[in-house]
Amino acid sequence: MGLPAAALLTLTLSFADALYDGGDYGLAALEYSRVLYESGDTLGQPEEALRLARCLHALGRYQESLTLYSLLESRLQDPDSRALAAMGAGAVYADLGFHGRSIELYEEAARTATGEDLVFRAELLGALTPVYDREWSLAVEGLGELEEEWPGSRGQLAGELRGIAARGDRLPGRSPFWCGLASAILPGSGQMICGHVKDGLMAFGMTAAAGALLYAAVDEDNLSTSMLMGWLTFSFYGANVYGGARAAEYYNVARRREVYTQIRDRLERWPGD
Amino acid sequence: MRPGGLPINPEQTLRTKGELRPASLESRISGQRFFGGLVLAAVILFLSLSCAWEPVSLPATDPVPAVPGAADALLFEYRLLARDLLARRCNFYPSCSIYGQLAISEYGPVVGVIMALERWTRCHASAREQDYYEPAGSRLSDPVHIMEGLEPWDCLLLPF
Known part of the structure; x- marks a missing residue:
């Protein structure tokens, strides 16, 4: 006599979460796939689906990760979940070196998101992305705007990052x-x-x-x-x-x-x- | 006695520079030059051996791109000497011979050989003390095209 299906699913899910938190993305992807397959509704479990997409990203399976993020972004109803999917896809593009597309997705996420924290994260990622292309002044400008726009610890974080990016603009170089x-x-x-x-x-x-x-x-x-x-x-x-x-x-x-x-x-x- | 008054000495010989030197002096100078060349050759050999200083188990599994025949033969000989015969391993990844092959296959024999020699002069025992190389396993990463070594931070801000 085994466990009821729902209990087994919960157990598998907590196991997958533990693997994910421990950084074992290979096994976590396997367990999340099992959970989504057993539940029979990928869109009904957005958090697990997002985590699976991130696991695929971490494993270097960019194409599969982008496909899943795109599916979630286009089909999910909740605006915050859609914003998260857009941010995840932006991170994959950043990893692949398509920074322009990455910025577009972060801007889209910032427009879609309703939660303050999520909006700030998306805006911060968008402002930091020019650093990858060594466009320090552009990053300084964007982070400066964020510093003025957001009060408290968020503004402070943006200010500190602006200071670091400004240092990048004045790096000692050798020709x-x-x-x-x-x-x-x-x-x-x-x-x-x-x-x-x-x-x-x-x-x-x-x-x-x-x-x-x-x-x-x-x-x-x-x-x-x-x-x-x-x-x-x-x-x-x-x-x-x-x-x-x-x-x-x-x-x-x-x-x-x-x-x-x-x-x-x-x-x-x-x-x- | 010659008409010029100098005694004819069988130990003297006429050089192209118009000097008269005793044969014993000539042979000594020649010996010094030979010795000098030998010392310099020894320095080069020493440097080439210092490139590969860490004993490892064989064989290496680096991918080998195709290069023109002569360069391939030279690199094969080098690898045979440094890796197989002396059972040593390069400080860098990709190894100096693979780097040479990559450089030659990408930039042609003239520039490729120059790039390979440049890498070879950097591959000495104290290379591991330098802080500007990224580690690549137990070796140092030094690809043909220098990489930024940039690890994207985007995932740090994803709240899931």
Whole structure:
């Protein structure tokens, strides 16, 4: 004799929720699918369906996730649930790099939602999305508007995020062109300017070693060795110039990553603070 | 005795630069040059071996893109030496040889070889001390195209 169907469904649902809260999205997706299948009404259980879509997103099954979010967004009656589906789809598009579409969906969610908290979340996501494309000033502007519009902790959060985004606009940068040029003039110097001292020393050593071998081969009038060493020296010199430019790119990416981490950290502390 | 007054010495030889040097001196200079070249070659060999410093179990399972025959042969030899013969592993993911293959297949042999050599000069034992590489498992991530390493935060604000 087993459990009644309703009790079994409740048990499965709580198990799925526990898996979801624990971050085990693979198993949670399986359990939510089972719950929705057993209930026979996907639209009747919007929260479970939204969670299933988010699990699919987390598992990298973007197409399935978007399909489910779209279904929920178009068929659900409750405006807040529709807004949540639009926000979920926006998050998937953001992950895929379609930031324009993402902003459209967040704006739609903000228009559809009735709850204050949900409207703020959608607006905040829309204001933060330009950061992905390094459009710092646009993000600062949007977050500034939110700071003025929303009182209390929400406005404070928007203000803090605006400060972080403004820092992104003033990040110290290194030009790949100038660092490459510096390495062309003095091998390894471009890398050192970007703080990659050991890489710079290595580039200098390799270029100098190849150059010294080329000099020795030319001095010996050894044509074949000279050609070989000439090719090697040219290649190491080119590698050193490219290395200078690449070091600048790494430098810039590392600085931007600091800003992204700050934004993420701040969002993780909200609204629990 | 020559007409110029200098004694003819069988140990002397006429160089193209017009200098007269004793053969013993000549052989010593030649030996020094050879030794210098040997030292530089040893430096290059040392650097190439320092690229692969961590013993691992074989084989690696990196995907291998197709590149032109000569480059493929060179990279195969390199992999044979560094990975299979010395049973060592690169600091980076993708490994230097795979990176070379990716660069050559994408940018052609001239630029690709330059990019591969650039990576090779960065792949030294202290690469793991640098803070600008993202970790990729037990190795460091350094793809051909530098990635932002950006983890979207949108899901943090979804209240479900």
